[in-house]
Amino acid sequence: MQNTTQWFILLMALICVSSLHAGRYAGDFMAIGAGVKPLGMGGAFAAIADNADAVYWNPAGLASLDELEVSLMHAFLYDGLATYDNATLAVPLPNNVTIALNWTRLTIDDIPHFGEEHLVGTNVDLRSSFPDLHLSGSPDSYFRSTDDLYQFSFSKQVHHDLNLGWYFFELPIDLNFGGTIKYIKREMYGFLGTGTGFDLAMLVRTDLAVLFDYEWLGHISYGLNFRDLGGTTITWNTEAEHEDEVLFTTKLGVALNQPVPKWHSTFVAAFDIDYEYDTINHYGLEWQYKRLGALRTGYCDDNYSAGLSLNLYNFILEYAFVTNTLGSTNRVGLRFRYW
Numbered sequence: 001m002q003n004t005t006q007w008f009i010l011l012m013a014l015i016c017v018s019s020l021h022a023g024r025y026a027g028d029f030m031a032i033g034a035g036v037k038p039l040g041m042g043g044a045f046a047a048i049a050d051n052a053d054a055v056y057w058n059p060a061g062l063a064s065l066d067e068l069e070v071s072l073m074h075a076f077l078y079d080g081l082a083t084y085d086n087a088t089l090a091v092p093l094p095n096n097v098t099i100a101l102n103w104t105r106l107t108i109d110d111i112p113h114f115g116e117e118h119l120v121g122t123n124v125d126l127r128s129s130f131p132d133l134h135l136s137g138s139p140d141s142y143f144r145s146t147d148d149l150y151q152f153s154f155s156k157q158v159h160h161d162l163n164l165g166w167y168f169f170e171l172p173i174d175l176n177f178g179g180t181i182k183y184i185k186r187e188m189y190g191f192l193g194t195g196t197g198f199d200l201a202m203l204v205r206t207d208l209a210v211l212f213d214y215e216w217l218g219h220i221s222y223g224l225n226f227r228d229l230g231g232t233t234i235t236w237n238t239e240a241e242h243e244d245e246v247l248f249t250t251k252l253g254v255a256l257n258q259p260v261p262k263w264h265s266t267f268v269a270a271f272d273i274d275y276e277y278d279t280i281n282h283y284g285l286e287w288q289y290k291r292l293g294a295l296r297t298g299y300c301d302d303n304y305s306a307g308l309s310l311n312l313y314n315f316i317l318e319y320a321f322v323t324n325t326l327g328s329t330n331r332v333g334l335r336f337r338y339w
Contacts, residue, residue: 029106029147030184030246031276034086036073036333040307040320041284042298044270046223046253048284049203051335052090055102055153058223058251060178060201062098063157065090068338073318079327082108096157104149112139148185153178171210176203184234184246197232197246201225218258218266225251250275253282264290296320307331314338 035053038045045053049061052071073086083106090100155178161170180199185192202224208217232246253272260267265287272282286296293310307320318333 029186030104030149032077032084032106034073034088034102034104035071036307036318036320036331037296037309039322039331040296040298040305040318041270041286042282042300042303042305043274044253044255044272044282044284044298044300046225046251046272047203047221047255048253048268048270049223052088052100052102054155054178055088055090055100055151055180056104058178058201058203058225058253059100059153059180059199060155060176060203060225061223062090062100062153062155062178063096063176064174064203064205065092065098067092070336071333072335073331073333075329075331077106077327077329081327082106096159098155100151100153100155102149102151102153104151106147108145110142111145112142143189145188146186150183150185151180152182153180155179169210172207174203174205176205178202182232184232186234191236191238193234193236193242193244195232195234195244195246197228198230199225199227200229218256221255221257223251223253223255223272227251247276 033039033043034056035045035051037051038048038053038057041048043057045057047058049058050064052062052065052069054061069088069090071086071088071090073084075084076082077084084104085107086102086104088100088102090098092098155176158175158177160173160175162173163170178201180201182197182199184195184197186194203221205219205221207219209215209219211217227249228246229248231248234244234246236242236244251272251274253270255268255270258267258269259265268284268286268288270282270284270286272284274280274282280301282298282300284296284298286294288294291311293308296307296309298305303323303325305320305322307318309316309318314337316335316337318331318335320331320333322329322331
């Protein structure tokens with residue numbers, strides 16, 4: 001029974017990552033999600049985007065970083081049948097500009113291959129009469145599948161005080177604009193598929209204390225990310241030069257950040273909507289305590305998540321547990337900030 005379950009999970013994993021015969025799902029390996037904190041919050045991160053993981057969720061948020069950050073993540077997926085790694089370097093520059101480099105890889109090792117060369121020249125009647133022509137059920141070899149994503153992101157922040165007239169006040173607004181250039185490389189059983197895509201994003205943040213004239217209120221932010229504008233084509237080096245298309249998707253988000261000085265805490269509530277094959281809702285909550293760490297939880301598409309982080313000097317240790325029908329996953333990460 002255990003072997004049957006493993007083979008089923010492997011089959012489902014291959015369906016998710018393979019693009020040789022299912023073009024509309026060509027980019028699904030990128031939909032797994034990068035980073036530990038965002039996944040701990042159910043993927044509701046488009047309007048938060050406050051660390052290097054913003055490259056994936058909303059590159060416009062990178063401009064809010066005021067310190068260099070290195071982010072690393074590792075996860076075992078599908079009951080250990082696949083590994084998922086992510087590394088990002090975000091570098092703030094003068095004039096409220098930030099650039100970032102990201103590398104993401106999904107790897108599946110020891111995929112069985114069943115050769116059928118010995119069946120050439122035979123027919124059903126012949127094979128039924130000679131058992132030695134039957135498939136043995138044992139793999140003839142094993143191969144490896146890798147999916148790589150390389151991204152370069154750019155973000156710029158513009159501050160504007162919106163004048164609402166002499167009777168009212170000036171409302172402070174931070175406008176972040178960002179974009180990403182991505183290169184996709186997929187290798188499977190000796191074949192190579194490559195493609196280039198583009199993302200555009202925006203993040204708007206304003207102060208609720210000024211808007212409603214209550215000093216204790218925090219701020220609210222809105223995020224918008226257009227991923228794979230115009231669709232991204234992945235071309236394989238097969239004889240037919242098979243092409244797969246990564247569909248254009250839109251991610252919208254809103255987040256409320258509320259400090260509670262009396263408790264030395266900050267509470268964050270976030271909600272995202274993804275428009276992809278279908279509409280998917282993401283919900284996330286986080287409690288930050290001083291600068292010591294945070295607890296978080298999330299929900300998305302019948303899957304639950306929970307996580308935590310611990311701040312140690314310039315290092316942030318992160319962990320998230322994410323449920324999934326293909327097998328729940330544990331994600332661990334390390335972020336380093338330098339200022």
